[in-house]
Amino acid sequence: MLIPNMPKVARKKSEGKVVLGNGNGRLKFQCFDLPESLLENLPGAKMNPPSVPEVEIYVDGDLWEMASSFFGHKNDDSIYIVRRDTDGHLYIQFGDGVSSRRLPTGTNNIVAKKRSGTGKSGNATTN
Numbered sequence: 001m002l003i004p005n006m007p008k009v010a011r012k013k014s015e016g017k018v019v020l021g022n023g024n025g026r027l028k029f030q031c032f033d034l035p036e037s038l039l040e041n042l043p044g045a046k047m048n049p050p051s052v053p054e055v056e057i058y059v060d061g062d063l064w065e066m067a068s069s070f071f072g073h074k075n076d077d078s079i080y081i082v083r084r085d086t087d088g089h090l091y092i093q094f095g096d097g098v099s100s101r102r103l104p105t106g107t108n109n110i111v112a113k114k115r116s117g118t119g120k121s122g123n124a125t126t127n
Contacts, residue, residue, distance in 0.1 A: 020032040021108070022107050023104050025103060027103070028097065029095065032110060034082075038112055057080055057111070058110075058111040059110055060106055065079050067080070070096075070099035073095070075097055075100070076101055080095075
């Protein structure tokens with residue numbers, strides 16, 4: 001049954017997780033490669049600028065936020081950035097303890113989860 005003005009919702013969902021590695025609290029700007037399994041069917045990989053993968057990054061079980069750069073962030077901001085090297089490989093980079101948090105030391109405590117779906121959408125308004 002079709003209901004007028006009913007919102008169409010496509011929610012993002014988390015898929016399988018991939019352990020990226022071990023955090024080392026002594027290192028500044030620690031980096032991890034994003035495995036190909038997280039990048040399959042990435043639209044616009046050859047576009048300029050290229051698409052950014054839809055992944056969630058967890059550190060010790062806490063979700064960290066993706067940022068476009070470290071500029072303007074505080075030493076306790078739990079952020080990371082996505083970088084692309086000259087060969088086109090993607091990796092994530094964490095802070096230096098000044099422009100964002102360093103990673104805490106731990107074993108297999110950096111985890112990525114692939115996202116799928118298109119996010120929220122719809123045409124309903126709320127009053």
